[in-house]
Amino acid sequence: MTRKKATFGQVLREARLAAGFTLRRFAAEVGISPTYLSQIEQDNIDPPTAERVTTMAERLGAVPDEWIALAGRLPDDLPDIIRTQPTAMPELLRAANGLTPKQLAELTERARQLRGGKS
Amino acid sequence: MTTPAVPYRSDSEIEREATQLLAAYGREHGPVVEPPVPVDDLLELHLRLTFEIRDLRGELGVPEAHGAIWVRERRIAVDRHLDPDVYPAMRGRFRFTVAHEVGHWQLHRHHFAAPTSSFPDFVGLTRRGRAEFQADRFAAGLLMPLPLLRVAWEELFGCRAVFVGRVLPGRARPGPADDELREVAYPLAELFEVSPSAMRFRLAECGLVTRPRGVPA
Numbered sequence: 001m002t003r004k005k006a007t008f009g010q011v012l013r014e015a016r017l018a019a020g021f022t023l024r025r026f027a028a029e030v031g032i033s034p035t036y037l038s039q040i041e042q043d044n045i046d047p048p049t050a051e052r053v054t055t056m057a058e059r060l061g062a063v064p065d066e067w068i069a070l071a072g073r074l075p076d077d078l079p080d081i082i083r084t085q086p087t088a089m090p091e092l093l094r095a096a097n098g099l100t101p102k103q104l105a106e107l108t109e110r111a112r113q114l115r116g117g118k119s
Numbered sequence: 120m121t122t123p124a125v126p127y128r129s130d131s132e133i134e135r136e137a138t139q140l141l142a143a144y145g146r147e148h149g150p151v152v153e154p155p156v157p158v159d160d161l162l163e164l165h166l167r168l169t170f171e172i173r174d175l176r177g178e179l180g181v182p183e184a185h186g187a188i189w190v191r192e193r194r195i196a197v198d199r200h201l202d203p204d205v206y207p208a209m210r211g212r213f214r215f216t217v218a219h220e221v222g223h224w225q226l227h228r229h230h231f232a233a234p235t236s237s238f239p240d241f242v243g244l245t246r247r248g249r250a251e252f253q254a255d256r257f258a259a260g261l262l263m264p265l266p267l268l269r270v271a272w273e274e275l276f277g278c279r280a281v282f283v284g285r286v287l288p289g290r291a292r293p294g295p296a297d298d299e300l301r302e303v304a305y306p307l308a309e310l311f312e313v314s315p316s317a318m319r320f321r322l323a324e325c326g327l328v329t330r331p332r333g334v335p336a
Contacts, residue, residue: 023172033204035172
């Protein structure tokens with residue numbers, strides 16, 4: 001039997017409680033209303049923007065990019081990165097599409113080496 | 120929806136349940152030594168119940184609903200019109216509703232054997248029954264614990280003497296005594312983050328304000 005994948009709302013709620021935040025306290029921490037946060041946790045509305053998801057993940061010690069993916073959002077910096085090289089970047093992404101996580105990690109590492117170790 | 124019949128519980132028994140829950144919370148998270156009682160923490164971090172703020176009135180089609188509990192799902196919801204961060208004037212009502220639903224959980228959760236239904240087991244309504252009164256009594260005991268109330272009373276008013284009012288809360292008619300009562304209840308209500316009417320009722324209930332002899336109820 002396959003386990004149903006947890007939603008963004010469920011992951012957020014579990015992480016919030018594990019970090020010892022009540023609904024109201026965490027809402028205040030990230031600058032939104034408790035009602036809005038509760039709606040997000042119930043998956044009644046679309047997840048918030050990538051920027052807000054990043055803030056939430058950072059406050060709860062989670063990996064922002066993982067939460068952004070779970071929320072079905074794209075990191076805010078990606079459109080600009082693609083726009084800098086509008087032909088080569090999409091081509092690179094298409095070429096990398098279908099690689100295994102291990103192969104992607106190797107490719108990322110190689111790209112970092114080419115850039116002189118910058119992340 | 121059918122609300123289950125619940126057995127009679129005396130006021131002192133309900134008060135004891137609230138005190139015990141607060142003590143259990145204190146053992147896990149540190150004792151509550153001053154108001155306000157952290158009722159959100161108690162619900163989510165101690166009892167580990169799911170807490171939601173929803174459009175209860177719209178979803179249930181019950182215009183006067185302010186709180187609800189789904190016992191088997193271990194879930195409590197408060198209507199979004201009580202969100203104190205959106206409607207600050209609702210803070211007292213919000214906290215009392217949370218405490219009231221916690222009261223249902225503590226006092227009544229074992230009275231449910233029916234299969235799961237999407238409708239909540241209890242909805243906070245203006246139509247009152249024994250279960251609702253008991254949950255209210257529990258909420259008052261939880262949010263305004265007697266030891267904390269007595270200390271706050273003493274700090275504010277300097278002595279243990281009871282305030283003598285002419286009219287009891289709940290039967291209030293405008294008059295000088297009522298004004299005095301309001302003056303007494305407001306600062307305490309602010310301190311305990313409850314509504315002034317809840318505080319007035321509690322003060323009368325625990326004998327901190329009384330009616331002088333010979334004054335009819």
